[in-house]
Amino acid sequence: MNNQTKELMLVVACLAIATLVYWSANQIPSSLLAKTSAGLVPKIVAISLILLAILHLILVFSANRTSNTQTSNSETSTSAIDDRTERNDGRIRIALLVSFMIIFVLCLELGLTEFWLLALSFVFLSVLAMSGISSRSILIAASIAVVSVGATIVFFTKIFTVILP
């Protein structure tokens, strides 16, 4: 993805968020408690964000000639094929961890199983995702999972008296 589209996406995201906030803040009915509405400050900030996003867009596109050549140069010269596969692996690891977390929290939300079981599988799978699958890493992952989940549960429920879901 080139730099310019990236910045454009940022601007679009900011505009979308600001519009959403402005729209929602505009719905707030007036109150007998204060003459200034609860939506006033959010609307001010939303408008500022819109102005800033537009300003940023102008700055990026007016300065694109100089910066574009610089960044593209440095990127092509330093990145070798090794580097690229490494980066792809990294992205996959992030995606895996994020999806594990989402599944973990979703199961908590729905109350599907006990906390300890979910936590165990989460740590186990995440360690595997981080270190690759081999019989040695499975063993390591399992022991890390048991120790860390056990310690976490004891720590929080016994010492800090938190009720886990």
Added chain:
Amino acid sequence: MIYDLLSSFGDMLSPTPFLFILLGTLSGIVIGAIPGLNGAMLVTLSLPLTYGWDPLNAIGLLVGQYVGSISGGLVSATLLNIPGSPSSMMTTLDAAPMAKKGNPERALQLGIIASFVGGTVSWLALVFLSPPLAKIALSFGPHEYFALVLVALMLISSLSEGSMAKALMSACLGMLVAFPGLDTITAQPRLTFGFPQMLAGFDLLAVLLGIFAVTQLLTDAGNSMASAERIRLSGKMYFVALSDLSKQAFNMVRSSLIGTWIGILPGIGGSVGSIVSYVTAKNMSKTPEKFGTGCDEGVVASEAANNATVGGALIPMITMGIPGSIIDVILIAALTLHNIRPGPLLFQNEPHIVYGFMSTMMIANILMLFIMIFGIRLLAKLIDVPTKFLVPILLLLCVVGAFAVNNRVFDIWVMLGFGLVGLLFRSWSIPVAPFVIGFILTPIAETNFRTALILSDNNLWDFFARPITAMFLVLSAVMLLIPLFKRRRPAITTRNEH
């Protein structure tokens, strides 16, 4: 005051609080030393634990971690040529070459002593500047408070690295995140989009855990797994000569003062402090060409300054409730959890908390000196702990921590969401400091703004009729214009942040 401070030292040195300070300093140093794990993350993760504790024990642990994590980065900066935490970025420039030349002990000891001096100088500033500042801040009404917070927000945006437009966008986004929930003035739900869970807004801790811890951990997971080559320490004892130290005395004090000052400015801490002080030391040096090749001055300047930001940053936090650095944001969250509101009234209502901060910082500073001087061999072994095993465990702690405060699964979603937002911020190179400062200061700014309007009968001119308020407002307008003048300034940031 002296009496209060001394008695607070007495309190914090009693076994339990002392143990927490020791634990905090130790864990701070270790986490600070491990590349990829940093202080902000450690403090946020520890925060849920301190929930049911005595506030002073919580302060002991968290401030200890703050001091420790700023100092620990030195170890990996020297031995791995990777900054263990962002604040020791500049340390790598000279400490690593010095270590390569066969003097790793010298680089470490210079850094440790400079860190200690930096901490001490800024501690003195904390002790002597806070009471008068709090007295001034005490006379502030809602008008002044609002204007002051506005100055802080503008300042942090104009001081951030990179484009100011992006920094301001980041601040605005942070402010927007603070709005959902029940409005404090009209008791109406707003920006909840019909979700009853949103009535409480985004939980402070959940957002901080997401944007500091989860983001950092996911980034670590994505980074190269190959471990860097570590320089070994020789077995023999080594001590820096006193004459070498005395040559650096002026540099140390100057760097400490710069660090303290940068610390006081809201929202920016260790990394900016060490950059500014390093550049200053280089510009004022008789031998600027030696910088970057392993000279004493570079190590000292960077390490004295980053530790000095700790005490400096605590000043606006304690006296006005405005965070002087990112970790201060988390400390404010910690105090809020314990029903303590940092601000000018803290000196009056809860002096033991104020003096607790002061004494803890000094105790942690001294502990840091001893732990690092004598434990350096052990620390050097710890820094190549495989992060791949730590990441899943720490993510689990994030989940439990986010849940523990309000017992709501919703908060875990919030944490996860903001973890991803943090990743987006990194890929867009948007500074995260304005975001969190905007997030934590907006409720204060808004409530004061609207209370001020109620008090002055919706007359906006009243803001300008008050001299202090008007001065602050003009000041924040000036901040907005700063980038117009700094356009041509050469970049002092180096690109080896990641």
Added chain:
Amino acid sequence: MLRTTLAAMAAATMLFSAPIGALAESYPDKPIKVIVPNGAGGSTDITSRLVAKEFSEKLGQNLAIVNMGGGGTAIGAMEAAKSAPDGYTLLSTHEAFLTSSALGVNTLGPKSVKPIAQVAKEVIVLTVPKGSEITSLAEFYEAAMEGHSDANLNLGVSPGAANHFFFLNVLSPIDHDVTFIPTGGGAKTLKALLGGTIDAGVFAVSESIQAIRSGDIVPIALFDKNRHADLPDTRTASEQGHDVNVGLHYVWYAPAETPDERVAKLASVLTEVISDEAFRNTLVERSITPELITGSDLTAALDARFTETKALAEKYVVGN
């Protein structure tokens, strides 16, 4: 005749009590979760924990306090209302539950839960700063009356919360013209009163007693039938000729569909807890007044309070 009646009554009691006894024996057989819809460390949390500790001893089962703050108690209260109505999730709250329901923030309303017992109350006191010109309730009314000569009275409240409604209630006999300053909850409003931002504040006796004893703030009127043991010199509102009755009442609830036997069992144990002399003293030491109300009395009292709150909310806060 008498004998047969007695026998019949005994038989009837046995008939009715048998299933209750059987149920009561098995309930509670696991820890009970008590949702406190406020953050930890506040006065609601502390009082709930005090009661829960004694409660769990008398009940022979653990009570786990779960703090679920935010949304002016709405989030925790709605969570409790939506929980399984099996008597293993309870709610401990006070007037804030009624006010957030009256404002429509808590969309489920008071009908979503069933009251078990009111365990205690905080007596409310109207206070002004040291040196204020207001010395009695009558003078306060005069200064607050519409068309008064001086500047508007600044009253510190947390908008929409209990202390706001206390003021609205106190001011309801007159057509008032005052300015409500959003200072926040008890502790913050107290700071504002000490700092001179506001002219008057209403507080629970427990949260203001220190400042009153040190002479920094002056109590004007107490809103209760009798004087408070900790403030023997402060006259009640009715002594001053105005019959205003407000207070902060700690009430325990269960989800609306919870079986009556379980609620009755909990109520009877709570009655034991509050009747315990030592426990009453713990509360009194904290300037909290133990006051037990259960059954239909409680339902009637809560209905009356909610109707009143709802009327005030419509008149002064949300409009129609």
